[in-house]
Amino acid sequence: xxxxxxxxxxxxxxxxxxRSLRAKYGGDNVIAAGHRRDLSQDAIESGPHMxxxxxxxxxxxxTVVKYKVATIYHLASLLSATAED
Numbered sequence: 001x002x003x004x005x006x007x008x009x010x011x012x013x014x015x016x017x018x019r020s021l022r023a024k025y026g027g028d029n030v031i032a033a034g035h036r037r038d039l040s041q042d043a044i045e046s047g048p049h050m051x052x053x054x055x056x057x058x059x060x061x062x063t064v065v066k067y068k069v070a071t072i073y074h075l076a077s078l079l080s081a082t083a084e085d
Contacts, residue, residue: 001025001026001029002029002068002069002070002071003029003030003031003067003068003069003070003071004021004025004029004030004031004069004070004071004072004073005031005033005063005064005067005069005071005072005073006018006021006030006031006032006033006072006073006075007033007035007052007054007072007073007074007075007076008033008034008035008074008075008076008077009032009033009034009039009043009049009075010034010035010036010037010038010039010040010043011037011075013075014032014034014073014075015039015040015043017073017075018030018032018043018047019042019043019046022046022047026047027046027047027048028047028048029047030047030048031047031048031049031050031063031067031069032047032048032049032050033049033050033051033052033054033063034049034051034052035051035052035053035054035076048067050063054074054076
C-alpha cells in the first residue's frame with residue numbers, strides 16, 4: 001500500500017483525520033506530521049510521526065521519497081472553524 005502524509009496532524013481536523021485513516025489503512029501507512037505543537041500520545045504510539053515544516057521543500061521532498069508517499073492531506077495552518085465553513 002502506498003502511504004499517506006498528513007501535515008497539520010496536531011490540529012483538530014488533522015488529529016481526527018490521522019486517527020480515522022490509520023483505522024482504515026493501518027498505522028504504518030499514515031504519517032502524522034506536525035510543526036509547532038507536539039503530537040498526541042495516541043498519534044505517536046499508533047504510527048510513524050515527525051516534526052515537519054512544510055515550507056522546507058527539501059525536507060518535504062525527502063519525506064515523500066523516504067516513506068513512498070502517494071497522497072498528502074495538507075492541513076497545516078488551517079483553522080478548524082474557518083476550514084469547516
